[in-house]
Amino acid sequence: MGFFVRVLVNAFAIWIVTLLPALGVVLVPFAPGEWFQVALTLLVVGAIFAIVNSVIGTIVKVLAIPLYILTLGLISFVINGFLLWLTAWITGFWNWGLRVDGFWLTVLAALVIGIINWIAGLILRPRPRERRD
Structure with missing residues (x-):
């Protein structure tokens, strides 16, 4: 998938996760909070999440290869939760973005986003x- 399509899919997945209150992920939109600001916030957060997954996620996944083997791949849930938590931490520097309640709820939210x-x-x-020959 191209980067723009990945951003759109991530934005949609994050929006679905924010609709599930049990996961503890909240989206804080830009100032007024109307639908355009919510959509723009989702696109920016989706882009940040895609960049975090592409850059930091690749490095972490390569370094965690022994843990993948040891846990039969189950460490990927924790790594994906960490990457979502990292995205929320990055957007926490501004007054908009993702807010998460706890790390393990973030792991569940990352599982839903992955699905x-x-x-x-x-x-x-x-x-x-x-092929037509």
Whole structure:
């Protein structure tokens, strides 16, 4: 997926997660909080999350290869939760962005975001063309 599509899918997934109050993830939009500011905030947070996943996520996942082997891949839930928590921490420097309640709730929210990203990847994946000889 291209970067823009990844940002849109992340923004949609974060919006779905913020609609589930049990996960403890809250979106604080830009000043007035109307629909345009909420959408713009979601797009910016989605872009930050995509950049964090691309840069820091790659480094952390490479360094954690022994933990992936040791835990049979279950460490990926904790790493994805850490990356979402890191995104909330980065946006916490401003008066807008993500706010999370606790780390383990963030891990559950990252699991939901991962499932939504997986479904979107299945839908948006380019289909192979049939060869006609």
